[in-house]
Amino acid sequence: MRGSGQWGVGRGKRQAPASTDHAPLSSDLLRRLAPRQVLTSLAERRNYRYDAIQFGETPLAVVLPETTADVVAAVQVARAAGVPIVGRGAASGLSGGAAPAVPGLVISFTRMTALRVDPSRREARAQAGVVTLAVSDAARPHGLIYPPDPASLRTSTIGGNLAENAGGPMCFKYGVTGDYVRALQVVDAAGEVHELTRDAYDLAGLLIGSEGTLGLMTEATLRLVPPPRFTRTLMAHFPEVGACAEAVSQAIAAGAVPSKLEFMDRACTNAVEDYLGLGLPRAAEAVLLIDTDGDDLPTVEEERALVEAACAAAGGTVRRAGSDAEAAALWQARRSVSPALGRIRPQRMNEDIAVPRSALPDVVREIRALGDASPFTVVQFGHIGDGNLHPNILFDPRQDDSHAVHDLAHRIALVALRHGGVLSGEHGIGSMKRDFMRDAVDPVTLGALWTVKRALDPAGGLNPGKVLPEEVNG
Amino acid sequence: MRGSGQWGVGRGKRQAPASTDHAPLSSDLLRRLAPRQVLTSLAERRNYRYDAIQFGETPLAVVLPETTADVVAAVQVARAAGVPIVGRGAASGLSGGAAPAVPGLVISFTRMTALRVDPSRREARAQAGVVTLAVSDAARPHGLIYPPDPASLRTSTIGGNLAENAGGPMCFKYGVTGDYVRALQVVDAAGEVHELTRDAYDLAGLLIGSEGTLGLMTEATLRLVPPPRFTRTLMAHFPEVGACAEAVSQAIAAGAVPSKLEFMDRACTNAVEDYLGLGLPRAAEAVLLIDTDGDDLPTVEEERALVEAACAAAGGTVRRAGSDAEAAALWQARRSVSPALGRIRPQRMNEDIAVPRSALPDVVREIRALGDASPFTVVQFGHIGDGNLHPNILFDPRQDDSHAVHDLAHRIALVALRHGGVLSGEHGIGSMKRDFMRDAVDPVTLGALWTVKRALDPAGGLNPGKVLPEEVNG
Incomplete structure (x- = not known):
């Protein structure tokens, strides 16, 4: 860092080297690690270039460490070779965080299971x-x-x-x-x-x-915590998406603290229904899934009643899960949204905005309007209790214009920011929402984030191209 | 930062300048701030050299900002003058965090009350x-x-x-x-x-x-959160300190999650009793104060019963607060520990260790033994539910050996670290426990903390002498 270094003072941009020759790296790795821990063939390496939402660059090599010492060895080899490193878990992430932005070493942690x-x-x-x-x-x-x-x-x-x-x-x-x-x-x-x-x-x-x-x-x-003794599950459906958001806002304002409060719009519900056939209400514009839980049954049921009343007041139709099996099916529906959407279009741009709950009705309606005015299918779902929404743009990269997708995603992000929200509730920024960080964070603070990044990763070798956009005045 | 910079690589130690001439700083400040916002007389400045536990250096000047813009002006002036800055709230802290380690500018936030x-x-x-x-x-x-x-x-x-x-x-x-x-x-x-x-x-x-x-x-x-609808308050007292810690460990293992779970040893109880005369049990070796709370009265009372049973099983005597006034008096007792101890000896070394709950009986007994073997009065109290204890060494700086106090404090900190604990549960490290950081954090990680410090405060002007000990190989 230069002597004048302060938060927010722009500094020289460093680019991680983007070697494409993997042979020297692989032989260095094989000197420190067992053959079963190093993948070098193209067919194997190609399996480590994506997460659940995005394709990245094929890594030069993949290491499968079994201990922390193996990780240290891999990092030392990559550092000596000037090769960037991308950590990877199960690659089920939804922001491109584990998809390499440049060819490098992928460290896949799936064998570290103690x-x-x-x-x-x-x-x-x-x-x-x-x-x-x-x-x-x-x-x-x-x-x-x-x-x-x-x-x-x-x-x-x-x-x-x-x-x-x-x-x-x-x-x-x-x-x-x-x-x-x-x-x-x-x-x-x-x-x-x-x-x-x-x-x-x-x-x-x-x-x-x-x-x-x-x-x-x-x-x-x-x-770890003790699980709640009792859980009650509800489904509510609504003729309009904004009404659903209003029900959520009202229920929480009335004092309910559900343990889960999830939202799916009509396109989501139908995608899941096509996929699993669970009997969800296909005609509803919005579906809410709600759990209330706790150690005292009357309190849990009282909280459920508060949510039911708020849903009914907003024009919703409420159904209680009659059994554990019915509750399990409803939650399977929610967990299946991602795979179900994958059946409609081969690719999607998945957002993760979080907005104040009081802004939910406006935000949900505005995003719906942006989707309706676009050539793409835009679906919305998410942890609506936290104001955390996942608007998804479904597209086919073989025929759709990726700039138009990115532009629509940008406009959706701006809706969230305009209503006092943030870009990421839980999926991370990754490569997918990195460009939008300039709208969310002012340049001075972006400079501070870069200062921290450079302090802890001076050579820029750790997962380059993620989270922080490149600085303009470097 | 040097090109070789990595976490943990030692770098040159920078010392903040320790000027003692306040006149130029004061006149610079008065060019940017109103006269009512800048304190320059020695009598006024001397009031800003301490927190609730430690004396520091008299500041060169004190700024009382009313807006963030005032803070910016003060920081710019101090930076240009090469003078360190110490932020200060009400100075009720217990680790020396707000007591200046070197003469500099104190920014006291008490007028920023929006x-x-x-x-x-x-x-x-x-x-x-x-x-x-x-x-x-x-x-x-x-x-x-x-x-x-x-x-x-x-x-x-x-x-x-x-x-x-x-x-x-x-x-x-x-x-x-x-x-x-x-x-x-x-x-x-x-x-x-x-x-x-x-x-x-x-x-x-x-x-x-x-x-x-x-x-x-x-x-x-x-x-902000909704307050619990019901609260029940208990006091339990014990003939031995370790038995009290066992009661806590057992109550929580049995599934109780009290909202408050506080411990005072005999010396504490007697100090408070001398101060306030609330009728606390002077003969008990340990007193527990417990609140259970929640929105459902039967659950709150069931949780209270779990705690009562655990206390009785450990040999304790339990008393329920019969009224809100009695509960308020018990909690006033707990809040009065610090002022009450200040009446016994003019100064104290206050620790803030946090240990695993299962280690509490051993830790409390070992610290008690260290205190009994020393020439000082050592008292213990704290948020025992979190394993957060405040062993205090009471002393008189006019006659007691400060090295002996520091040495005893060090041995108490080592008890916590040996049982898998940490140095600070809630008071911070400040200047008081800074030296013990070398026992708690290995040199490589201490280097990483220094890397972050240098990245965000390259000139070392922000509250020098706090949290991090100086690096040995600088």
Whole structure:
């Protein structure tokens, strides 16, 4: 950093090298790691160039570490070779965070699956490759669960959840991934290992959500909680999307704190119905799925009644899940939105805006109007209790104009920002919403974020091309 | 930063200039600020050299800003003059965070008291000088409260709470200051203003708890929540301190989540009793104060019964608060510990360790033994539900050996670290526990924290001498 360095003072742009010759890197890796830990053939490497929403560059090599020491070795080799590094969990992310922007080394954490539950401390220690759901599965015999529940929790990994600070339906009441992290093991850009707690400077909190651009998260100590004793599930459907948003706003203003509060618009509901045939109301413009939970049944049911009343007042039709099986089917519907949409168009631009709840009716209506005026199918769903919406533009890259898609996505992001919202509720910025950061964050603060990035990754080798847009005056 | 810069690579130590001539600084400040905003006389300046636990250096000048623009002006003047800056709230902190380590400029935020509640968003926007309790007072007419409740909440400010990431009794169930921050306005070392949200890189989270060493927090958007409908208060007393810790560990293992769970040892109880005469059990070796709360009375009372059973099983005697007035008196006792201890010896070394709950009985007994073997009075109290203890060494600087005090404090800190604990639960590291950071954080990670510090405060002008110990190999 130059002597004049201050937050926000523009500095020289550094570009990670974009080598395309993989042979030297691979042989260096094979000197430090076992052959089963290094993938070098093109056919294998091509499997590591995408996440669930975006294609990136084919990596020069892929490492499958089994220990933190393996990660250190891989980082040291890549650093010496001047090759960028992209960390990868299950690649179920929805912002392009794990899709390499330049050819480099992918470190795939799926073999780092050690998991230990300590019931007396109510915590779990998990390596990065542990599947999210496995934490609750291991904790449940001890009367504990791990609440963060991204839709992909059956495949997503703790490392990926940490990188994107993932949320999920439960997060409205229980908080996101970062709220459950007590300690974090990180391998930095130089290959040094750090054991971070949350006191003094909260460096762990800075790493969480940074998408592997500041360090690689290899292990975490996660807080566990007792599950609620009772849960009640409701579905409500509405003849108009804004009315649904009004019901949400009213229910929460009346004092209800549902554990889940999810929204799907008509296009979503029909996509899921085509896919799974669960009997969802195809004609409704908006469907709400709601759980209320707690340890006291009368309170749980009272809260459900508050939500029912707000839905009815906004013109909705309410149906209670009559059994656990019916409740499970409704939640399977919600989790199936992403795969169901994938059947309509081969690709989608997925947004993750979060807006104040009081602005929801306007935001949902404005985005609906933008979609209707466009040549694309725009669907909306999301964790509406948090004001976290996922407008998706469905398109076919073989025939649709990618600039038009990007432009529409930009206009949707601007709706959120105009109503006091933010770009990302839970999926991260990735490569997908990186350009919109200039609308969301003023140049001085963007400079501060770049200052932090450069301090922790001076060579710019960690997941280049993610989160932060390039500085204009470099 | 040098080209080789990586986390953990030692770099040259920079020392903030320690000028003692205040006249040029004062005249520069008076060119940018109103006379009522700048204190220059020695008598006035001497009032800004301490916090509630430690004396520091008399500042060269004191600025009392009324707006963020005033803060920017003060930072620009101090920076141009090469003078360090210490932010200060109500100075009720307990780690020396606001006590200047070198003579410089103190920015005292007590006149920045703008506060606005938005009930529909369930949030408050508060300037740094707003008194903590004022947030809940303004929110309560809208059916909302701001849960973080440091013992000093009647005088402490939101800015000070942010700087130390303050906790309080409610934090066991409801979380600490940082858990309630949605957005943060920060003035950086160069005088630039940043509006930070919590997405992308969580720079706000990094600033919270950094004690003014990375930037000055001027305003925050705080999350508000509905208060619980019912609260029940209990007191339990024990013939031995370890038994009290066992009761806590057992009650929580049995599934109780009290909203407050506070501990005072015999010396504390007697100090408070001497001060206030509330009828506390003077002969007990340990007293627990417990609140259970919630919206459903049977659940609240069931949780109280779980705690009562655990206390009785550990050999404790339980008393329920029979009225709101009795409950209020018990909590007044807890909040009065600090002033009451100040009547025994003029000064104290106050620790803030946090240990796993399962380790509490051993930790409490070991610290008690260290105190008994020393020439000092050592008292223990704290938020025992979180494992957050405040062992205090009471001493008289006129006759006691400060090295012996520091050495005992160090041995107490090592007890916590040996049992898997951390140095600071809620008070911050400040100047008081700064030296112990070398035991708590390995050198590589300490280097990473220094890298972040240097990136955001390259000249080292923000509250020098706090949080991070000097690097050995600079």
